[in-house]
Amino acid sequence: MTKHFKTAITTSLCLLAAHPFSSALTFTVPSQVGTGDYFYAPLDPAPIGISFEFFAFPSYFTNVTATQQCLANWKALTGVWPPIRIGGTTQDRAQYDSNTSAYVVYSVADAKDAPSVLTFGPKFMTLAGMYEGSVVIGLNRGKNEIENTIAAAKVAVSEVKNLLAIELGNEPEYWVKDGQPITSGVDWTPATDAASQNNWNIQVGSAVGKTNIIQAGNWNEAPPKWGAAQLITTENATVESYVRHYAHHNYPGGSIQSLMSHSAIARNIHTFDTDIAAARAIGKQYVFGETNSVSGGGAAGVSPTFGAGLWTMDYALRATYSNMSRTYFHHGTVGNCQYCFWGRYSMGAPYYGAYAAVALMAGASHLTALDSGSTNYAAYATFDSRGLPLRVILYNSDYFAGSGTRTTQSFTLTGLTSSTVRAKRLTAASATSRVDQGSPPSFGGQQFDNGSCAMSGTETFETKPVSGGQATFSVKATEALLVYLQ
Template identity: 30%
Template sequence: MKGSRIAITTFALITGFSDAVPTATVELSIPPKPPAGHLTVDANYQSYSIEFSYMNDYAGNNTHPNKFSHELLQNLEDISGALPIIRAGGTTSNRATYYPNQTDGVILIYNHGTWEDQPDAMSIGPNWHQSFRQFPKGTKYIYNLNFYDGQAGLKQTVLEASAAWDALGESIYAFEIGNEPNGWAGTSRRPANWTRQDYVAQWKQFAKAIAANTSLPEPRFQGCAFTAPRNLSRSPVVWNVANVLQDGLAEGGYLATVADHDYMGANQAPLPTLAKNLLDHFHMTSLFRYHEALGNQTKALGIDYVIGETNSISKQGTANVSDVFGAALWGIDYVLYSAGTNVSRMYFHMGTPYRYSAWQPIIINGTAPFAKPLYYGNLFTAKALAGGNKQVVGLVNTTSLTAYGIYSTSKLESVAVVNLEEFNATMSVSRRNRTVFRLPSSAGDWSKATVRRLTAPGVDTKENITFAGQHVDASGRIVGTEKTEGVLEDKVSVTAGEAVLISL
């Protein structure tokens, strides 16, 4: 998605900042309507993926429902008009075994000590499904099934799927079969000679068996759930979603969507940084080009493409990168950029102890549940896409400044501006650069527009974050009086490390 050309000038603006601070003016060019055939997205375009083993922590059960998570999801519905779809999946879904006679909902097995990021194995029983009834009424789920090999594996997957469908029925939006199977050949999960074509044949065998043993309407499967795509070759040995569709994955009528996963880096040496991995717009777009290409290819083949698991940094995030305000700004830029391509939905992954989670669902080491910075970015995009039926067009596309026009029924409804320039809480506020965006009068009557500002003391902070003057309290509620701003002389200013939503 390419942004328009922009004009930038610098001058000194005296608004409580030092007059030595250079301030840029950006002249926005806003098209009257989106391009023909541009993707239209739902209000819950931004949804969530919860690590399978931690669904009980996030949702609770009949006797101990998680009211904090419930409140945070309800906030998003109240703002956007739609509940996020919840994918319960991830690596631990590959380690799960369903036992119909197990009385405990879930048993987690850790071989390396308590509070490792993930259990090494898990078993689930019928009471496990209670967790899928605790979120706000109407919540839909993608249920990531195990994908053990052979006839015994097929029997176990069908057993797990049948039990879930019997318990949850139409609240299941889709089933996934296995997590990131494109990396399984030569591991304990599959032999070294297991090919992409073998995957397609086995996936269809499992999907057919599940459908035959349930009253599952078709199509009701999300295929692939592959690791980040980095190869678009049509070679028969290259795994990507377009290639498996060419191999016949959609044959049989079971497939609704295909999914890839992605992150902006990995939590390993050399460690990712906030500046390079999250606050650099072009780092994100350099990775996203694969999704754009695959989204276009799968659309041409008649199947919707989603980013089914994503967040800032893989391996559960990097401290002081994934869990600070800069991640909220990155999340806004990431979602809105994606919404302007043929990616039909995206799911932000989280787990109880994960650094990149949007919220901590339970008490950990004496710290009560709380909304993390990323959640504030999620509130912003929920407001931007509220009501659904939205089309998003890139307006500014630079390393640290981005802007997006958001349209409803081809009419401009709002403009989102993200300033990714790094400003830390330890810096002098007098040195916080400010950029002024000049809005074209031809695009609307800006004198009647409302501005909502997402801000914090710095991109490195974890606290004192507000969206339109409000914050999330210890119960998960949005509190405080909403503070909005107007547009003066068709201009809006955005300081380093802030985002604004300008609504007509």
């Protein structure tokens, strides 16, 4: 997928880290969607959502107080409840039991463990149906018991009023090592999995009497070996009629510094360009059905940090700019989830980054990147329903670990039409700052309270004069600034 940008850089990008201030980078804000040498991505009403591990979903909604408020905070910005996906590794360990009155039934030696075997009943789907946003439900394909999966799918269709799609299997490329029965006696390859997916899509879709109902794909290994482009080549028109959209999982990993690097984020997202284009070519959406910073629940030294929060912000925006319709950030075992936005630490620093990204895109019709994705500095602009510029976010991904000089990058925006603009700053003491260690971030001077996820503090805007259609903003290393143009 080719992406266009127009950036006027007034100084060299070879900036010396020892210098506390760097000369301004200049970005021109388009006056209207469709103008200039830019690519404009259409926006879903709520492009950022949450994925809940299958067995843990009931606990998040019945035992974790912050869940409803954290989701409501985004709804207050967008007017739409964020999308959720219920699935993960345990969806392929879960079998439907119509006779159980429990949400889920399982046993573990330690509360921090995920179950190896579990059952769930109709009440599970009833709970999912109470959510007011769109819901994707992941069901079991690995055990190769299609009638049980069809029974669960029928309950999902009847109980989940906002059901967007059904997944049939989670990360099938790992099923051989997991000992899943569907791979027994079979040379399990992308082609074998594709044949299985196509068959199950038709059988489940026809059994529930719905086309446009399947979220296909759901691999974690990077394309092209496992990916939508190769799957689509195996599908006929009947299979395609049952597919609503295609999904991939992604956990970039790395250190805080490598994770939050803007250029590294752009490179990572480009991995999926061919798959996104293949889905769009047949009129289907493409989503990150499950993603977060580091796989396996996150890394303790990386995932709960403010640097990971800035990654969350930039990553969600770059994915959206690349025509990824929705990005679902995964939440695993309650109390044992380093990358969770809430639940383990009550509040995690990544929630702040997600909130800032939601605030940029809220109520917008389109998004574009004003930068090339090749440096440490990002600028994204959103546009309202009239196609007029709405907001810009500026991101300085230079790494600051808390000691020494914290450098500052200047950003100049041109093409502005008002006499002043306001801005909110997303900041923390350093990239390594963590809420659970007493160093929470702030966004516009506000924070999210532990336990409740309620916003506290006085909302603070910075005001900048506009002269000759331009204004200059200072953004420190490991910081972002959301500029309101209207």
